[in-house]
Amino acid sequence: MRIFLNNKEEVLDTQKPSLTIAELLALKKFSFKSLVIKINGRLVKRENRETAQFQEGDKVEVIHLISGG
Amino acid sequence: MEPASQPTPRKLLTQHRYQIAPMIRGYSDKTLHINLSDYSIRIKDVPLSMKEKFIGGKGYGLKYLWDATTPATRWNDPENEIIISGGPVCGVTQYSGTGKSLVVTISPQTESAMDSNVGGWFGPFLKICGFDAIELQGKAERDVIIVLDGRAGGEVRIEEAGPEPTNSHELAEALTAQYCQTEQDKMKVAVVSTGVAAEHSLIGMLNFSFYDKKKKRVRLKQAGRGGIGTVFRDKRIRALVALVPKVDADINNVVDLKAIIERGQRFNKEIKELDDQQNQMRAKGTAHLVEIMNDYDLLPINNFQYGNSTKVMGYIDSETWKGRFEQGSFDGCWLGCHMSCAKGVNNYVLRTGPYKGQSVIVDGPEYETAAGIASNAGIFNPDYVIEVNFYCDTYGICTITWGTTVAFLMECYERGILNEERTGGLKLNFGNADNAMEMLHQLARGEGFGKTAGLGVRKLKRMFIENGWGDARLLQDIAMENKGLEYSQYMSKESLAQQGGYAMTNKGPQHDEAWLIFMDMVNNQIPTFENKAEALYYFPMFRTWFGLCGFCKLPWNDVEPANNAETKEPAKVPEHVDNYVTIYKAVTGRPFDNRRLIEDSERVYQYQRMFNLRMGYGTRKWDAQPYRAAGPVTKEEYLSRQDRYDKQLRETVGFDPEGKSIEEKMAALRRYRENRYEQLLDAVYTRRGWDKNGVPTMERLKHLGMDLPELVELHRAYEGGELTLK
Numbered sequence: 001m002r003i004f005l006n007n008k009e010e011v012l013d014t015q016k017p018s019l020t021i022a023e024l025l026a027l028k029k030f031s032f033k034s035l036v037i038k039i040n041g042r043l044v045k046r047e048n049r050e051t052a053q054f055q056e057g058d059k060v061e062v063i064h065l066i067s068g069g
Numbered sequence: 070m071e072p073a074s075q076p077t078p079r080k081l082l083t084q085h086r087y088q089i090a091p092m093i094r095g096y097s098d099k100t101l102h103i104n105l106s107d108y109s110i111r112i113k114d115v116p117l118s119m120k121e122k123f124i125g126g127k128g129y130g131l132k133y134l135w136d137a138t139t140p141a142t143r144w145n146d147p148e149n150e151i152i153i154s155g156g157p158v159c160g161v162t163q164y165s166g167t168g169k170s171l172v173v174t175i176s177p178q179t180e181s182a183m184d185s186n187v188g189g190w191f192g193p194f195l196k197i198c199g200f201d202a203i204e205l206q207g208k209a210e211r212d213v214i215i216v217l218d219g220r221a222g223g224e225v226r227i228e229e230a231g232p233e234p235t236n237s238h239e240l241a242e243a244l245t246a247q248y249c250q251t252e253q254d255k256m257k258v259a260v261v262s263t264g265v266a267a268e269h270s271l272i273g274m275l276n277f278s279f280y281d282k283k284k285k286r287v288r289l290k291q292a293g294r295g296g297i298g299t300v301f302r303d304k305r306i307r308a309l310v311a312l313v314p315k316v317d318a319d320i321n322n323v324v325d326l327k328a329i330i331e332r333g334q335r336f337n338k339e340i341k342e343l344d345d346q347q348n349q350m351r352a353k354g355t356a357h358l359v360e361i362m363n364d365y366d367l368l369p370i371n372n373f374q375y376g377n378s379t380k381v382m383g384y385i386d387s388e389t390w391k392g393r394f395e396q397g398s399f400d401g402c403w404l405g406c407h408m409s410c411a412k413g414v415n416n417y418v419l420r421t422g423p424y425k426g427q428s429v430i431v432d433g434p435e436y437e438t439a440a441g442i443a444s445n446a447g448i449f450n451p452d453y454v455i456e457v458n459f460y461c462d463t464y465g466i467c468t469i470t471w472g473t474t475v476a477f478l479m480e481c482y483e484r485g486i487l488n489e490e491r492t493g494g495l496k497l498n499f500g501n502a503d504n505a506m507e508m509l510h511q512l513a514r515g516e517g518f519g520k521t522a523g524l525g526v527r528k529l530k531r532m533f534i535e536n537g538w539g540d541a542r543l544l545q546d547i548a549m550e551n552k553g554l555e556y557s558q559y560m561s562k563e564s565l566a567q568q569g570g571y572a573m574t575n576k577g578p579q580h581d582e583a584w585l586i587f588m589d590m591v592n593n594q595i596p597t598f599e600n601k602a603e604a605l606y607y608f609p610m611f612r613t614w615f616g617l618c619g620f621c622k623l624p625w626n627d628v629e630p631a632n633n634a635e636t637k638e639p640a641k642v643p644e645h646v647d648n649y650v651t652i653y654k655a656v657t658g659r660p661f662d663n664r665r666l667i668e669d670s671e672r673v674y675q676y677q678r679m680f681n682l683r684m685g686y687g688t689r690k691w692d693a694q695p696y697r698a699a700g701p702v703t704k705e706e707y708l709s710r711q712d713r714y715d716k717q718l719r720e721t722v723g724f725d726p727e728g729k730s731i732e733e734k735m736a737a738l739r740r741y742r743e744n745r746y747e748q749l750l751d752a753v754y755t756r757r758g759w760d761k762n763g764v765p766t767m768e769r770l771k772h773l774g775m776d777l778p779e780l781v782e783l784h785r786a787y788e789g790g791e792l793t794l795k
Contacts, residue, residue: 006591006592006593006594007593007596008593029364029365030364031360031361031364031365032361032364032365032587033346033347033348034347034348034626034629035634036633036634036639037634043634043635045634046346061592062591062592063592063594063639063640064587064588064591064592065587065626065629065633065639065640065642066584066585066587066588066626066640
């Protein structure tokens, strides 16, 4: 699946026609907890990550905030 | 109630009684100056102009240090000072993370101004004793203990140290007990100390105590970076003690306590409701980051060669530390902190060294310690980490510095630059925990190769080059230091912005100015040089401000409001910034907003840059980074990320990797990355108001109101080519 992830074109290794945000985080090993996530500019709340879906050509933002130190 | 301890009589060398000046709106406008060469004690007024320009904390430290020293002053000259100052907010108990103080000195490692922020109780207690800052100058002839006694009207005593132990965990415990009649009294004692390794090295640090009532243990927080503990012992100070009669709810006599309470309650609710689903700071502290950094290829492995390892999980990951940390107790390093992230391993039985068999409390490990001591040395053993954490603390050695130093030595050993003959028999392969442990004990004893290791990475590198051990260029590339300070424990190779966030810092590569790896590498939020330069302007300025006021950085962004994602700039955590603005105004009563926050900070930031210039540094050449911070030095490193590097060559550099040797590809990548770093320097210098050589322009200084006589004179000398630059 080809999407735009954080403003870069990215090909995801999946045969599914759509993925949930939770699946994307697992696929990309995005384990950091403080994230701001949007699909085509619409905010996805934490509680909706298991259900919010995107598909080919979508623009997905997974913005990692800052921590530590 | 425990039986009363009788103070051990110590010879009184001098004493000075004084009237305790009250804090008004966060300030007493008094500074305590002690000269150990002649045991003189005096109280100085803080001029209004200094308060307005320098705010407090690091600002005061830098100003006093400038006034006390000359460009020729070395770290071990008597005129060098150690300044401790908390800033106007330090000592607030109604908001989390408001007990920090800043320690400033001329560093034995960088030979310029060093600052290190620290929790524990001394900073707030200094204010209860009536002082915005303390300056420690001169050198005593014999070991002394300095006591600030705020219990009976105000008295400063310099006493000759007796049989007290030197190592921090014993000394802080002994001195705390000496001044207490009851268990409750232990909440009124703060001890600053270091340990024996600070006497034999250039990388000594300071421990600031706080008392854990539940565990009935004295605990320690560290002003780690840059060898301040070494200066402390060189001045023959065994300990600095503050005694207070009580801790009032409002030691600062703030303007609007209600506003602080309201913001504090709001923040505490966030912590309670959100921390478990966010970073789990209350359960894991900063150690929650270990496997996250591993997942993102950012955890330093084997002297920053690689960014992840399969050996992390189950050994040094956050669940391991959560299981080791004593849960459910007070872990705030200042009163009223609900973030409570100063985690500790309690009742740990030591396996090595002079305290073998003793049951102790170990403060940590934090992320930096776990990464530096374990993964960066290829030692994935939690007990080793805990043991080194304890001994580094009590011996007075910075765990970040030690981690990076050991990693460097191990790589030198693996590459034949060192061998058993050169290390006095130590086998320093990656993963050799026993020999690394022994090296630390050697340092504490002032013996063998361990003592040599205490020189720190820059001086070790130079020594190896002078001895003809190994290839000089390789050593330059793999010695992870900049300005003489060792890198802290994040991989910056794939983030150009973070390379600047490390090597363009004022004091050296510590992550407390800017941590931009996610914004840059993962989020792709700052793709252009201008974007990166803006981030390398805003974040260092913003974060410097914490150190002017007495704030801890962690509550800023280690928990975030539930609606933070919906704000315009979530990376800045706007609601928390608004908390800070509100609290600062509520403490000081000054007009204040986000713009003034950055301005206040920038004045001090530029002053520190000029301080570096004054000492012969502070120019472009000193912002250079070791190549390993920017890219693969060895074939193995290239191969470990070959797909990424080949892709970059093909798509960005315009170099077809097909059919090319690894050496050719590495050379092309290096040219590209080194060129990009130079372009970044240009962009950031422009944004910060610096010339091409990295020196603040007179125009910028004037704009900030920092055309102070000493800066104008220095700038004139610089422009006239009269400065001796190193």
